[in-house]
Amino acid sequence: MALEPVDIFPYELKRLIYDASDLSTLKALRCVSKAWASVGADLLLLPTFSLRSYAHDLSRLLSISRSAVVGPRAAHTVSTLIFQSNGWDPRYFRNIVCNRHELRREYETLDFVPTEAEQQALAELDAVAAQHDLDEKLARDEERLVRALQAVPNVHSITIACENPFRHRLLRKVWDEYALAAYHRSVHPQTEQLWRILRAARSAGLHILHFRHQQLLSPFFLDDALSLPPGALGSLSRLHSLHLDISDLAGVFSRSAQARDRLRDLIASAPLLTTLSISFESLDTVPLTFLPLGSSSSKLHTLTLSSPLIHPPTFLSYLSSHPFLTRLRLRSASLTHGSWHAFLSDLRSLLGAQLQAFQLSGVLRGAEGTDGEGETWMLWPFYDEEWRVMEGRGEKASLIERFVIKGEKWPMGLEHGVAYL
Numbered sequence: 001m002a003l004e005p006v007d008i009f010p011y012e013l014k015r016l017i018y019d020a021s022d023l024s025t026l027k028a029l030r031c032v033s034k035a036w037a038s039v040g041a042d043l044l045l046l047p048t049f050s051l052r053s054y055a056h057d058l059s060r061l062l063s064i065s066r067s068a069v070v071g072p073r074a075a076h077t078v079s080t081l082i083f084q085s086n087g088w089d090p091r092y093f094r095n096i097v098c099n100r101h102e103l104r105r106e107y108e109t110l111d112f113v114p115t116e117a118e119q120q121a122l123a124e125l126d127a128v129a130a131q132h133d134l135d136e137k138l139a140r141d142e143e144r145l146v147r148a149l150q151a152v153p154n155v156h157s158i159t160i161a162c163e164n165p166f167r168h169r170l171l172r173k174v175w176d177e178y179a180l181a182a183y184h185r186s187v188h189p190q191t192e193q194l195w196r197i198l199r200a201a202r203s204a205g206l207h208i209l210h211f212r213h214q215q216l217l218s219p220f221f222l223d224d225a226l227s228l229p230p231g232a233l234g235s236l237s238r239l240h241s242l243h244l245d246i247s248d249l250a251g252v253f254s255r256s257a258q259a260r261d262r263l264r265d266l267i268a269s270a271p272l273l274t275t276l277s278i279s280f281e282s283l284d285t286v287p288l289t290f291l292p293l294g295s296s297s298s299k300l301h302t303l304t305l306s307s308p309l310i311h312p313p314t315f316l317s318y319l320s321s322h323p324f325l326t327r328l329r330l331r332s333a334s335l336t337h338g339s340w341h342a343f344l345s346d347l348r349s350l351l352g353a354q355l356q357a358f359q360l361s362g363v364l365r366g367a368e369g370t371d372g373e374g375e376t377w378m379l380w381p382f383y384d385e386e387w388r389v390m391e392g393r394g395e396k397a398s399l400i401e402r403f404v405i406k407g408e409k410w411p412m413g414l415e416h417g418v419a420y421l
Helices: 011-019 023-030 034-044 054-065 070-077 090-098 116-139 142-150 169-184 187-203 232-236 257-268 312-320 340-351 395-406
Strands: 048-051 080-084 157-161 210-217 241-248 275-282 302-306 308-310 327-331 357-365 376-379
Touching: 048 054, 054 070, 054 116, 054 142, 090 116, 090 169, 116 169, 116 187, 142 187, 157 187, 169 210, 169 241, 187 232, 241 257, 257 275, 312 340, 340 357, 340 395, 357 395, 376 395
Parallel strands: 048 080, 080 157, 157 210, 210 241, 241 275, 275 302, 302 327, 327 357
Antiparallel strands: 357 376
């Protein structure tokens, strides 16, 4: 009978050895003994677990949970889950690849003789499509998803990502240009995935504090068939941060009060929010009626809005109900009336002493028929998405921040509406 080797090294020394080892050495060390394997288990686990495939990654998570050594470590370590969005149509994307040299509103199946590079790309695409179909089938098994989520009870962050799923250079390029078209052909699968994840998280007893969706389609908020299912919003009631990137190329939110009302209901279902980011990828600006009326107990301290149509009195009233707001970011915004100078002056009077960071960036338009008529600026940002200062960028945006927060002089003139500043 094989004997376990005598272990003379304390845990702390083993951990120092592991920290100085590369991946191949780490794997070899875990084969020395159970004690060495136990120490190394922590290093094989990361706080973020990505589920790109229900067939592979969900099975892997379930397998980890059944391990007497790794399972408890995973339950303790994993705090963030990233799901790859499956709400795109791979066969329509194949038509786009084959028709990519022609400008079309709808892409249909086309018979053509591919080059060798195109043939390799199509072979990879067909494999991805087959995997996509299998994942779609397995995704309907909510009980299996609940079991997997129960294996990581400390998860508090969920992201639905829209990563490029391809390796071939041609496919990656076409995806970067046309992914939205493939997503817009598949609204229902995207919606079903979102609600499955939220229902499963609630059934598994997860307390989700942070939620992000990198490409939510605007019809999700419009079609009655896609209305919010009963109890689904309960999964979001404890949220501290909500980030939604909404694709609205059809201008749904600028035209539909119903879509804005449903977004407002979604935001209002999370009364503990400290961070809210709503970004529209849209050709139009969107009225801010989707913002729920705040209260003096609001905990919001960071607000980011992209493509908002701002009615100054209403928006300033909304901001006044958030006494803890310290960071405000407005991107590609327009005013319903008045000039930016007047609006930002009022903002300074209301929140200037309260704000710690303020950024105005993108294409900014004043209202027509006022002292802001014809006012159009294009400002580079000087903060990144994590509110870190980017050196050498956004000088004028920085000066506007100082105008609002520190009361310095107004930095803009008519000559500033020419190029990015």
